[in-house]
Amino acid sequence: MRTVYLDNNATTKIADEVRDAMMPFLTDLWGNPSSMHTFGGQVKKYIEAAREQVAALIGAADPQEITFTSCGSESNNLAIRGGAEAMDKPPHIITSKVEHAAVSGPCHYLEDRGFRLTKIDVDQLGRLDLDALRREVKTSKTLTSIMWANNETGVIFPVGLIGEMVHEAGGIFHTDAVQAVGKIPMKVSSLPVDMLSLSGHKLHAPKGIGAIYIRRGTKVKPLVLGGHQERGRRAGTENVPYIVGLGVACALAGKHLTEENTRVKAMRDRLEQGILATCPGARVNGDPKHRLPNTTNISFDFIEGEAILLMLDDRGICTSTGSACASGSLEPSHVLRAMNVAGVSVHGSIRFSFSTYNTDEDVDAVLTELPKVVKRLRELSPFVN
Amino acid sequence: MWDYTDKVNDHFKNPRNVGKIENPDGTGEVGSLACGDALKLMFKLDDKGRIKEAKFQTFGCASAIASSSALTEMIIGKTLDEVEKITNKDIAEYLGGLPKQKVHCSVMGREALEAAIYNYRTGKKWDKELEGEVVCHCFGVTDKEIERVTRENNVQTLEALTNACKAGGGCGNCLPDLQKIIDRVHGEMGAAAVPEKKPLTNLQRIHLIEDVIDREIRPALRQDGGDLELIDVDGNTVKVRFRGACSGCVVSAITLKDVVEARLKDNVSEDIRVEEVK
Structure with a gap:
């Protein structure tokens, strides 16, 4: 059975080019970049080349503003915990109700230690309540962490506007851009963003590598203490093969950016329209106007997400769901709840997320199989007949 | 990813006895859309008082569908006195076990059965709120239900209770009350099942x-x-x-x-x- 992989917001295939670029560092070039000798030291320039590639993709002014980490979660922890601890006075932490756990986790950690925490609401389309944010950022000096794009719905927040509000009030602004980097064009050097997190495995690098952009002048207290690597911001011998891989993945993502917003978007749109046309009681979650080109989150009234997901899985189609049953918790997705998605459909959401490796055949496969799955589960549902 | 048994997967993918019965002798409806799962169970008796036909409709995940399907297989051919003895553990065991977070799916099956029998005997629609006081308002779980689930599953912790009947899985305001019920039930049950905190003999x-x-x-x-x-x-x-x-x-x-x-x-x-x- 052919695998139709439409769960690229969870993780992505490692690009061949990325793997090939990593191989020399897993075979011959295994030296320590901090070594004085030529054998080890020669590796350093590849790290710096990767740093330039990451900086180029997000439009950082200076590659030295990029610090390599082990993953997006570490970047978020460094920004929020390290950022808050480096400020003169404990800041008021502001975030949104729809953040990934890698942001809400460190925010709650700080709250437990006495920091004031405020979470900003979203509306039914998943758009941030900017008026509430404007009010809150003014109350005291803040560290505000708001995601660039939502992992579940793909809804894009206006980070430029948010950053301006935060800066006007003298605060610091971090954005979790794990889902946005490589999917939409960005130039952080001309945006009011102090810190930005990204993750390798969301853009065709392997798992276990991430990076954080820290604007020159922004103070961050390191979480990992020890050696002088990464200019003292993150101790630990550099993960050279993965850093090289992330660099190449960023260069590739830069090349694919136009395609992402044309061919990939067209596939997403065709899938979405096809589903809405063939499955009664299907509705899209999230602001259709400001959304990642690769993501669609669709709820199916009166049927449950885990059951849909497993039936699609049985047909080789990989997706994800915000259903409570799939997560082991009893509450459905915090994102859909924050959006007040109606009770009939909040348990029945499925996320389809594309990458450049998807094809039209993938869309056809879903459009063939999904209506059958939905029909079958509706036959089982006591709320339909 | 859930570690569902082959039997759960089989009952999910090929559910038995799906649908409705014209003029059923008993109908039980439990759960709701908001709670994320719901089950409607119907049965018809033969002239000897045995269940000759049972059908279900379920809104829910794979293990909810599988538990419902298994339940119908388990009750067909049995008298009401016999099926009344079926516990949620029996349903889970019939399926070769359920992941611990999914135990509530088997409880939903047992509840629907109870509701259907009540409906047969009284002609009325079963309302669990009549049988006790709602303790967990997020999921509408009554004290009676919590007691029963605690007893039948030897529930020791709040987490195990939430897995079994959802109580406490929402806002968490009822957790202290739930703990009191667990403690009380174990007190009543005596030595056989003492809460974890107390040292065991x-x-x-x-x-x-x-x-x-x-x-x-x-x-x-x-x-x-x-x-x-x-x-x-x-x-x-x-x-x-x-x-x-x-x-x-x-x-x-x-x-x-x-x-x-x-x-x-x-x-x-x-x-x-x-x-x-x-």
Whole structure:
């Protein structure tokens, strides 16, 4: 059975080019970049080349503003915990109700230690309540962490506007851009963003590598203490093969950016329209106007997400769901709840997320199989007949 | 990813007895859209008072559908007195076990059965709120239900209670009340099941170990054609012997640590050590 992989917001295939670029560092070039000798030291320039590639993709002014980490979660922890601890006075932490756990986790950690925490609401389309944010950022000096794009719905927040509000009030602004980097064009050097997190495995690098952009002048207290690597911001011998891989993945993502917003978007749109046309009681979650080109989150009234997901899985189609049953918790997705998605459909959401490796055949496969799955589960549902 | 048994997957993908019955003798409806799962169960009796036909409709995940399907198979051909004795544990066991977070799916099955029998006997629609006071308002769970679930599943912790009937899985405001009910039920149940916090006597400890092995470990091993026998309990050391496909299996050492020891540590106490007797 052919695998139709439409769960690229969870993780992505490692690009061949990325793997090939990593191989020399897993075979011959295994030296320590901090070594004085030529054998080890020669590796350093590849790290710096990767740093330039990451900086180029997000439009950082200076590659030295990029610090390599082990993953997006570490970047978020460094920004929020390290950022808050480096400020003169404990800041008021502001975030949104729809953040990934890698942001809400460190925010709650700080709250437990006495920091004031405020979470900003979203509306039914998943758009941030900017008026509430404007009010809150003014109350005291803040560290505000708001995601660039939502992992579940793909809804894009206006980070430029948010950053301006935060800066006007003298605060610091971090954005979790794990889902946005490589999917939409960005130039952080001309945006009011102090810190930005990204993750390798969301853009065709392997798992276990991430990076954080820290604007020159922004103070961050390191979480990992020890050696002088990464200019003292993150101790630990550099993960050279993965850093090289992330660099190449960023260069590739830069090349694919136009395609992402044309061919990939067209596939997403065709899938979405096809589903809405063939499955009664299907509705899209999230602001259709400001959304990642690769993501669609669709709820199916009166049927449950885990059951849909497993039936699609049985047909080789990989997706994800915000259903409570799939997560082991009893509450459905915090994102859909924050959006007040109606009770009939909040348990029945499925996320389809594309990458450049998807094809039209993938869309056809879903459009063939999904209506059958939905029909079958509706036959089982006591709320339909 | 859930570790569903083959039987759960089979009942999910090929559910038995789906649909409705014209003029049923009993109908039970439990759950709601907001709660994330719901089940409508109908049955018809033959002239000897045995269930000759049972049908269901379920909104819910794979294990909710599988539990409903299994329930219909379990009750067909039985009298109401017989089916009244079916507990949620029986449903879970029929399916070769359910992941612990999914135990509530089997409870929903048992509740629907109860509701259908009530409907048959009284002609009225079962309303669980008439049978007790709602304690968990997020999921509408009554004290009576919590007591029953605690008793039938030997629930020891709040987490296990939430897994079994959802109570406490929402806002969490009712957690202190739930703890009181768990404590009270265990008080009433006496020595057989004492809450984890109190030290167990040796006898209680052995009973609990036996119970965990029978309820949680053996069904899992049987899925792969294996089995296990409890040989001895010596202080914190539990001695077991593998049977069937497990004996001589190259990964039995891993099974011993990651399955047998881990489940016992979770359910009995952290200092349990498991040894294999060849």
